[in-house]
Amino acid sequence: MTMTTAHAHTLDIINLNIALPRGQRLLRNVSLQLEPGEVRALVGESGAGKSMIGKAVLGILPHRIKRTEGEILLEGAHLNAMTPATRRSTVAKMSALIPQDPLTALNPVRKIGPQITDPLTRIHGWSHQRALARARELLDRVHIRAPDRVMHSYPHELSGGMRQRILIAAAFAPSPRLIVADEPTTALDVTVQKQILRLIRELQRETGTAVLFVTHDMGVVAKISQKVTVLFAGRVIEDAATRTVFENPAHPYTQALIAATPTPNVSAEPFQPVPAALITELHRETLAADALYAQRGRR
Numbered sequence: 054m055t056m057t058t059a060h061a062h063t064l065d066i067i068n069l070n071i072a073l074p075r076g077q078r079l080l081r082n083v084s085l086q087l088e089p090g091e092v093r094a095l096v097g098e099s100g101a102g103k104s105m106i107g108k109a110v111l112g113i114l115p116h117r118i119k120r121t122e123g124e125i126l127l128e129g130a131h132l133n134a135m136t137p138a139t140r141r142s143t144v145a146k147m148s149a150l151i152p153q154d155p156l157t158a159l160n161p162v163r164k165i166g167p168q169i170t171d172p173l174t175r176i177h178g179w180s181h182q183r184a185l186a187r188a189r190e191l192l193d194r195v196h197i198r199a200p201d202r203v204m205h206s207y208p209h210e211l212s213g214g215m216r217q218r219i220l221i222a223a224a225f226a227p228s229p230r231l232i233v234a235d236e237p238t239t240a241l242d243v244t245v246q247k248q249i250l251r252l253i254r255e256l257q258r259e260t261g262t263a264v265l266f267v268t269h270d271m272g273v274v275a276k277i278s279q280k281v282t283v284l285f286a287g288r289v290i291e292d293a294a295t296r297t298v299f300e301n302p303a304h305p306y307t308q309a310l311i312a313a314t315p316t317p318n319v320s321a322e323p324f325q326p327v328p329a330a331l332i333t334e335l336h337r338e339t340l341a342a343d344a345l346y347a348q349r350g351r352r
């Protein structure tokens with residue numbers, strides 16, 4: 054694995070394995086790339102390992118869950134070769150997270166303003182004045198009226214949709230190379246979900262930031278991404294251009310996920326749940342892959 058800084062991907066995950074202390078694998082040989090300015094959706098049912106990939110990239114894996122094999126490169130730099138402190142500051146400078154739950158992501162006892170400007174001054178070394186101007190600019194861009202008043206508010210004084218728009222503003226403010234959006238619309242009601250999705254798409258296009266977009270919703274995949282990685286039980290089932298995946302899905306599981314997705318404005322057949330026999334077969338394959346992996350002593 055050589056370092057390819059000249060034509061580095063924004064994100065390069067190579068054969069990543071993540072496991073619990075007793076060896077139970079949560080991610081199985083996951084590889085994926087993200088090019089500059091690209092949106093890649095990570096899709097799969099609950100527990101497939103979508104969030105775990107985002108957390109591994111950002112270096113925020115839950116306690117006890119460890120990378121057992123594989124590499125993560127940000128713009129060609131091997132994160133796993135860095136000291137923890139260098140890794141933390143590299144990741145903080147180059148990437149940002151738009152989390153699932155905007156309420157828990159914001160500190161309830163701090164005003165909004167410093168929660169946006171602090172990372173800009175602390176991590177990116179901006180002057181307070183520059184950070185404040187950027188916060189105002191971004192709040193305005195995410196359609197927050199009266200940004201100054203909002204910056205003096207506490208999170209509980211704002212609606213869920215507003216809080217998520219604030220987190221989007223905060224994520225894009227330092228112009229990161231990579232944003233991990235972890236189910237950013239799941240906690241919101243349907244009309245707000247659409248606005249938030251549109252906003253992320255617009256800002257992503259304007260800034261050219263690459264986005265790893267975690268979702269369980271194939272409808273969202275179709276709207277936001279150019280590439281898609283389909284996961285099942287921590288394994289990559291399919292990796293292709295989003296258009297190809299919808300027009301010509303290669304794997305029966307991807308076909309089943311698409312069939313299980315309600316399509317607005319199309320009065321097609323009723324949605325089909327993913328067939329139980331297919332799930333059973335995939336679990337069987339997963340167990341077989343784990344047995345082989347254990348036998349090879351992680352190769």
Ligand SMILES: Nc1ncnc2c1ncn2[C@@H]1O[C@H](COP(=O)(O)OP(=O)(O)OP(=O)(O)O)[C@@H](O)[C@H]1O
Pocket residue numbers: 073079097098099100101102103104105106115116118269
């Ligand atoms: N803190 C934890 N300790 C032990 N196992 C965990 C922990 N967090 C997640 N897992 C397990 O890791 C696997 C992947 O979880 P992950 O949260 O990445 O799934 P996901 O695809 O994002 O699902 P969801 O859509 O429900 O968030 C699951 O089997 C889950 O049970």
